[in-house]
Amino acid sequence: MKTKQRILIVEDERNIASFISTILIANQYEVLIGMSASDALMKITSQCPDLILLDLGLPDADGMNIIKSVREWSHTPIIVVSARERERDKVAALDMGADDYVTKPFGTSELLARVRAALRHAENSQGSAAGLTATGIFECGALVIDFDKRRITVGGQEAHLTQIEFKLVALLARYPGRVLTYDYLITHIWGPHVKGDNQILRVNMANIRRKLEENPAQPKYLLTEMGVGYRMADMDPGMEEPS
Amino acid sequence: MPLKRREWFSFSLRDTLVTLLLLLGASLLCFLLQIENATDSYAFMVFLLAVFLISRFTYGYFYGTCSAFISVLATNFFFTYPYRNFNFTLPGYPLTVLCMLAVAMIMGAVTSRVKQAEQTRLDVEKERTRGNLLRAVSHDLRTPLTSILGASSAIIENDGVLSREERLKLLSEVKEDAEWLIRMVENLLTVTRMDVSASVKLHKEPEAVEELLADTLQKFGKRFPDWAVRVTIPGELLLVPMDAMLIEQVLINLLENGVLHAKGATLLAVSVHLGPGQAVFEVMDNGAGIPPERLETLFQGVSSRDEMEPGDQHRNMGIGLSVCAAIIQAHHGTLTARNNPAGGATFQFTLPLEVSP
Numbered sequence: 001m002k003t004k005q006r007i008l009i010v011e012d013e014r015n016i017a018s019f020i021s022t023i024l025i026a027n028q029y030e031v032l033i034g035m036s037a038s039d040a041l042m043k044i045t046s047q048c049p050d051l052i053l054l055d056l057g058l059p060d061a062d063g064m065n066i067i068k069s070v071r072e073w074s075h076t077p078i079i080v081v082s083a084r085e086r087e088r089d090k091v092a093a094l095d096m097g098a099d100d101y102v103t104k105p106f107g108t109s110e111l112l113a114r115v116r117a118a119l120r121h122a123e124n125s126q127g128s129a130a131g132l133t134a135t136g137i138f139e140c141g142a143l144v145i146d147f148d149k150r151r152i153t154v155g156g157q158e159a160h161l162t163q164i165e166f167k168l169v170a171l172l173a174r175y176p177g178r179v180l181t182y183d184y185l186i187t188h189i190w191g192p193h194v195k196g197d198n199q200i201l202r203v204n205m206a207n208i209r210r211k212l213e214e215n216p217a218q219p220k221y222l223l224t225e226m227g228v229g230y231r232m233a234d235m236d237p238g239m240e241e242p243s
Numbered sequence: 244m245p246l247k248r249r250e251w252f253s254f255s256l257r258d259t260l261v262t263l264l265l266l267l268g269a270s271l272l273c274f275l276l277q278i279e280n281a282t283d284s285y286a287f288m289v290f291l292l293a294v295f296l297i298s299r300f301t302y303g304y305f306y307g308t309c310s311a312f313i314s315v316l317a318t319n320f321f322f323t324y325p326y327r328n329f330n331f332t333l334p335g336y337p338l339t340v341l342c343m344l345a346v347a348m349i350m351g352a353v354t355s356r357v358k359q360a361e362q363t364r365l366d367v368e369k370e371r372t373r374g375n376l377l378r379a380v381s382h383d384l385r386t387p388l389t390s391i392l393g394a395s396s397a398i399i400e401n402d403g404v405l406s407r408e409e410r411l412k413l414l415s416e417v418k419e420d421a422e423w424l425i426r427m428v429e430n431l432l433t434v435t436r437m438d439v440s441a442s443v444k445l446h447k448e449p450e451a452v453e454e455l456l457a458d459t460l461q462k463f464g465k466r467f468p469d470w471a472v473r474v475t476i477p478g479e480l481l482l483v484p485m486d487a488m489l490i491e492q493v494l495i496n497l498l499e500n501g502v503l504h505a506k507g508a509t510l511l512a513v514s515v516h517l518g519p520g521q522a523v524f525e526v527m528d529n530g531a532g533i534p535p536e537r538l539e540t541l542f543q544g545v546s547s548r549d550e551m552e553p554g555d556q557h558r559n560m561g562i563g564l565s566v567c568a569a570i571i572q573a574h575h576g577t578l579t580a581r582n583n584p585a586g587g588a589t590f591q592f593t594l595p596l597e598v599s600p
Contacts, residue, residue, distance in 0.1 A: 087488065105425055107465065199482075202451050206480040209453070217456040217474040224454040226487045 004030040005119055008049035010040040010066070011081070012059055016104075020053065023108045024115070037061030044070060051119055054098070056082040056089055064089075064096055071097035077118035081106075087227045094181045094228070101179065101228075117177030117234055138173045140233055143212065143221045145173050152212070159211045164189060165204055169212075169232075172222065177234030179225050205230060258301040262310055269293035270317065277321075286321075287339060290314035294343055298350030302358065307347035315340050379562060380431060387420035422466050426499060430566045433492060445486040445573055447598060452481040452515050452522060459494045460513075467502055475514035483522045484598045489570045496563040497526040497590045505530025508587065521576070521593040529587040533580060541580050542568040567592070 007029050011017040021031045032047055034040030037060050044052065052070070056063040067078055078098045082090050090101045099121070100114045138145040142155040150166060152159045161169065167189050172180060182198050190200070209216040223231045269289050276285050294314050298307030318339075319329055394413040398405065405413075453476050460472055494513065501511045508530030515524050533541065542564050571578040571592045578592040 105421075110465075199449070202454070202482070203480060206451055206453065215474060217453045217476045218460060219457050223461065224457045226450070226454065226458040226491065 004028055005050040006030040006032065006047065007051045007053060007115065008032045008034060008040065008043055008047070009053045010034045010037070010058065010063075011053070011055040012036060013055075016055075019108075020111065023112065027112060029115075037063075037066055040066060041069060044074075044076070049076065050122070051115060052076055052078045053115075054078055054080050056080050056093060064093060067093060067096045067098055075122065077122045079114050079118055091181055091183075091228055094179065095183055099178060113177060113234060117175075121175055121178060138176070140173075140176065140221055145169065147173075154212050161208065161211060165208050165211070168201075168204055169208060169222075172230060172232040176232045179229050179231045181229040183229075185229060254305070255302065258303075258306050261300055262297050262306045265293045265297050266310055266313060266317075269314070270321070273318075273321065286318040290318050291343060291346060294347050295350055298347045299354055302354065304348065304351045307351040308344065311343040311347040315343055376434065376562070380427070383427060383562070384424065387424050391417050391420050426495070427562070429492060430496065430562055433489065433566050433570065434562075445489065447484045447486055447574075449482040449484050450487045450490075452476060452483055455485075455487055455490060456494075456513060456515070458487075459491045459498075462491070463495060463498050467499075470502060470511060472498070473510065473512040475512070475516075477515065477517055481515065481517060481522060483594050483596060485574060485594055486570075490574075490594070493567045493570050493592065494524070494526065496567050500563060500590075501526065501528040501530070505532075505588065507531050518593060520597065521595050523591060523593050525589050525591045527583065527587060527589045529583075529585075532582040532586060533588045535582075538580060538582075542578060 007024055009017050009020055009024075009031060011020070011033070012035050017033050017035070021033060024031050032043055032049060034043050037058050040052075040054075043049070052066075054063050054066060063080060067080075070076060070078065077100075080090065080093045080098045080101045081104060082093070082101060083104050090103075094101065099118050102111050102114055135147050138147065144153045146152075147170060152161060152166070152169060168185065171185065171188055182201055186194055186198070186201055194200070205222065206216065209219055209222055212221060213219045221233050223233055225231055269292070272289050273286050276289075291314070294307065294311050297310045301307065316329075319331070319336075320327065394417045398410055398413055456474055456476065460474065463470075463472065498511060498513070501508055505528040508528040510529045512527045513525070514527075515522060517523070567590075568578050571594075574594055576593045576595060578590070580588060580590050582588050
């Protein structure tokens with residue numbers, strides 16, 4: 001029997017923790033609950049969960065401190081749960097080391113998709129060598145990316161991307177289903193000194209969308225997370241819709 | 244209520260300009276009169292008038308009092324014998340000074356009272372609007388809450404009796420009501436943000452219109468998966484300065500209104516095109532259109548009891564639209580509604596391409 005993956009829910013609202021845990025258990029995960037930052041940190045160190053669902057609005061501490069602490073010694077995937085207005089908090093959390101986010105109120109399918117994607121990426125990065133470049137073929141719907149040959153085709157037609165554009169798509173495709181912040185993308189493509197100006201990223205993304213998407217305003221593959229970053233649609237066969 | 248101490252000395256560019264202008268005007272007039280005739284008696288009156296006007300049109304006591312002193316000195320030096328010289332031993336001189344000062348003080352106090360009354364009137368107006376809003380909201384919140392309570396109780400209390408379909412139907416209604424409540428709360432939160440000050444502090448950044456639409460439609464699609472929305476954007480990348488979260492809210496409110504209130508609508512469409520110095524957004528439906536008598540007051544939200552027709556549209560779309568209006572206004576854009584010749588309604592809003600300071 002396959003060992004269940006263990007998820008720690010750090011949430012002080014009882015009803016929310018309850019429905020999340022119900023859903024996760026129903027989907028074959030093992031669940032732990034921490035109701036405060038100190039409780040959470042204790043459980044993280046003693047029980048080593050495979051994934052942490054962290055509510056940013058905890059009473060006794062800033063969720064950011066938990067992220068910082070955990071990141072000092074572990075790559076355990078962290079998904080932050082935050083309220084709608086706190087966009088800057090989300091971005092800060094992601095840049096601090098969180099892997100993804102869900103905004104309250106959220107539907108369970110969205111949560112499950114994020115959890116699956118995060119766990120999958122954690123597995124992959126443990127398996128592969130510490131290579132920063134992806135290899136092989138990535139498929140999502142009609143989009144096919146061949147990392148080795150550096151070719152992208154949509155529905156069989158080859159798309160002609162510039163070097164930068166290819167790098168961007170390749171980076172996003174390395175983490176399908178997971179959001180990558182503007183800062184992360186800019187730093188990894190242009191280097192750490194171009195911060196503060198998203199324009200160059202936006203222009204490149206717009207050009208890419210025009211080359212790959214049928215309708216740039218209703219993208220199937222390169223999804224926008226306003227104020228946060230971009231996300232490559234998940235090829236997870238369990239989803240009805242790329243999320 | 245008399246001015247508070249710190250208000251005695253309030254400085255502003257406008258007030259300084261007003262003061263200087265009036266004093267110069269008075270001086271000019273006196274100089275002209277001097278050419279004609281000796282101004283010994285005129286000068287005092289002209290400057291008294293100047294002091295009166297300055298105290299009336301500036302805020303606080305500072306400008307009025309200052310100009311009183313300046314006026315006294317000016318009349319003495321320039322316009323009374325001996326000319327171009329000070330003479331403080333003129334008969335009745337202390338009385339002159341006192342007169343000017345008194346005028347300045349009294350007018351200063353009158354002006355502040357007028358301003359205070361105006362402020363109070365605005366505050367009362369604001370309170371009344373807020374009162375109406377709260378009333379409308381409470382009314383609107385009760386309905387979905389009633390149905391949520393009812394449906395969930397029905398499921399719990401009739402556990403063995405309900406069929407699976409019946410249960411799922413009730414539960415999906417609960418979900419629908421909860422989703423509607425979420426939108427309402429989001430609109431309310433925006434209203435409170437707008438309320439804090441007349442000039443809302445928006446977090447404006449240049450955003451790509453296509454990304455805004457993509458994100459908006461993604462969110463809309465999660466809630467209304469059965470509705471296809473036709474999207475039209477310009478071929479070129481269009482960046483518009485805006486507070487993305489708020490504009491997204493406008494779009495979602497308009498789309499949701501199309502779904503919930505456009506009778507008989509089967510299609511929704513969103514389009515963006517470039518206008519002169521602005522981006523023009525349109526949300527269209529092919530429903531029954533808006534009754535012409537409502538077009539006038541559509542965006543004023545809930546200003547009077549009579550607007551809330553009992554029974555009809557218990558989900559008041561007024562709040563959503565007034566939030567849209569407030570957001571667009573804060574962006575210095577325009578929001579209008581019209582009925583399409585072919586049927587249905589179009590809501591159009593514009594956003595300036597240049598950020599105005």
